[in-house]
Amino acid sequence: MKKKLYTSVFALFMSCSSSRSDISTDSVNVDTGHQVEIVNGIILIDLPNGVSFNWDNDCSRIVDDSLYRSLVTTFSTKQHSTIKLILDTTITPARVCTFDKNLLVGDLAFLLIDKIKGLPYSLVLNVQFDVFQADCYYPVGLFSYINKYRSEEYTKVELYLM
Numbered sequence: 001m002k003k004k005l006y007t008s009v010f011a012l013f014m015s016c017s018s019s020r021s022d023i024s025t026d027s028v029n030v031d032t033g034h035q036v037e038i039v040n041g042i043i044l045i046d047l048p049n050g051v052s053f054n055w056d057n058d059c060s061r062i063v064d065d066s067l068y069r070s071l072v073t074t075f076s077t078k079q080h081s082t083i084k085l086i087l088d089t090t091i092t093p094a095r096v097c098t099f100d101k102n103l104l105v106g107d108l109a110f111l112l113i114d115k116i117k118g119l120p121y122s123l124v125l126n127v128q129f130d131v132f133q134a135d136c137y138y139p140v141g142l143f144s145y146i147n148k149y150r151s152e153e154y155t156k157v158e159l160y161l162m
Contacts, residue, residue, distance in 0.1 A: 041056050041057045041058030042054050042055070042056055042057075042063060043093050043094060045092060045094060045108055047082075047085055047088075047108065047109065048081075048085065048088070048105075049081040049082070049085070051071065051078060051109075052067060052071070053067055053068045053071055053112065054067055054068070055094045057093075057094065057095050059137075060095065060096040060097045060136065060137060060138070061137060062111060062115050068115075071112070071116070072116055079113075079161065080162075082109055082112065082113060083109070083113065083157055083158050083161065084154070085105055085106060085108075085109035086109050086110050086113075086150065086154040086157060087106055087150060087151065088105035088106045088109065089104050089105070089106060089150070090104060090105045091104060092104065092105060092107075092108060094107075094108055096138060096143065097133065097135060097136035097137075103143070104147070106146070106150055106154075107143060107146055107147075110146060110153070110157070111138075113161070117161060119157065119160070121139070121142070123160070124156050124157060124160045125145070125153060125156055126156070127145060129141055129142055129145075
């Protein structure tokens with residue numbers, strides 16, 4: 001049983017590999033009131049303060065490409081302003097498997113910080129998320145928690161990283 005589950009999870013992550021170098025996309029507005037161009041499930045997310053990365057709507061993940069890697073190298077200079085973005089409730093065109101709505105700027109800022117810094121949810125948020133859907137990278141309830149306790153989450157992430 002475990003072997004079958006591990007094989008399924010491995011296949012999922014291999015089919016949605018985030019190291020893609022063949023991505024080409026035009027500039028896309030974050031505001032969903034404008035036309036959003038999606039190329040092969042990839043959307044350019046252009047957050048305030050010069051924070052831009054590609055999001056794969058098919059795999060619900062930040063794409064590990066040159067744009068993301070340049071963010072990683074400059075993150076120390078943008079860390080504080082990126083943490084503040086957690087409070088931003090502007091709707092984006094990004095979607096995630098376990099959440100039936102478009103993600104907000106603050107949701108994506110949290111996911112970006114998590115991807116770069118590796119936030120241990122139970123330590124940072126004081127919440128243990130144990131349930132995952134078979135086809136999703138994020139725990140069930142994470143985005144509901146973020147939206148319900150956005151200002152507290154911002155404070156906890158800031159305290160953890162600063």
